[in-house]
Amino acid sequence: MSDRVWKDAAYGQFARVGKALGHARRLEILDLLAQGPKNVETLAEALAASSAAVSRHLQILLEAHLVTFQKHGTYVVYQLAQHSVADLMRQIQTVSEAVLADVRELYHLYLTEQDALAPVNPEELEALMATGAVYLIDVRPRTEYEAAHLPGAVSVPLPEVADHFASWQDSRPIVAYCRGRYCLYARDAVQLLQQRGL
Amino acid sequence: MSDRVWKDAAYGQFARVGKALGHARRLEILDLLAQGPKNVETLAEALAASSAAVSRHLQILLEAHLVTFQKHGTYVVYQLAQHSVADLMRQIQTVSEAVLADVRELYHLYLTEQDALAPVNPEELEALMATGAVYLIDVRPRTEYEAAHLPGAVSVPLPEVADHFASWQDSRPIVAYCRGRYCLYARDAVQLLQQRGL
């Protein structure tokens, strides 16, 4: 076996992973799965795509061994094969931001398009939580909260935010968080709260 | 601008990076560039590909902003756009190894195919170097050595290894290193040395 053949084989294997990462939908699927296992239909809904298409993407991710699945009755629940896959996703986003001015602009443009959203960085949040100055809510779906959440956070999935308006009327400032920079739940929650003057 | 549109845009940008990583040759190019800037022809030679093809791949990497170039007269020298791109490459290789049994097998199979290569892990090497028990040589091309190299290492590019046989005849054990797990210079050097009984 010559060096050339071996290198082709080795890099060909890496490219399997790379190819699987070469489509927006698949990246989004991986991002969603990083939050917790999900079935095909849930993903299809979140992506606004047909289940057949999502299923196909999942097959491709499966071939690259980036995800695994488990059958629960007629449901097929997919999840990331390794934690390192989530790291890889983060690294891609990091590189994209570092390297593609478009991404930074896009993000900035979109968030400032909303009025008066006040982002809080992790250090600030930690300080605020320590003094009990704020009320921290996790607006992701309950299952994701159960999988993991910030210390001191209360689970209030986005659809339930409206139910708490009354009890929050005179409470401390509210900080909402969700999945990361490319998740919009928190933004939506803040919009809801602001409409009620919270 | 709806959420869906925004997400498509954001993940579409990430996918630009992903797509660029979806081909064995491009990954190999990035790996080579991680060692230092190179021109098209050098890369083409290393990849055993036509310069037209390599040029094309470089354009794709350029569009994804993973590499930049600089013109020196008629030479066009390419290099990684960001250090984080090299990190991304490492992460891909990590994931591939973790996730694709094939890669591990391939690697293991190939190295054990050679007789009696004795790999040294970083911790062992540090200990050996501290006691001065071994002689460490960097068998990469001189330019890469100049860009960065391990402390205490001496630059002996592969083609020059043969020139040192005499002076090494009775020296300490020799440890050769190169670019990483998927670089074969060190292996070739060790083979040469073993043929001479070193």
Add this chain to the structure above:
DNA sequence: ATACTATTCAAGCGAATGGTTGAACATGGC
């Protein structure tokens, strides 16, 4: 059993990708 649901498969289409060849640009040396 039967009906129903979640998921996958199969076929087909339009678009994109990867590679080759040969020509077209530069740029530097004579």
Add this chain to the structure above:
DNA sequence: GCCATGTTCAACCATTCGCTTGAATAGTAT
């Protein structure tokens, strides 16, 4: 000016990709 060299472009081919539609499969509930 002219040529040699390194690089890129353009046109073509075969292959692959991504999606849609409609059917097939496998489990569950009635």
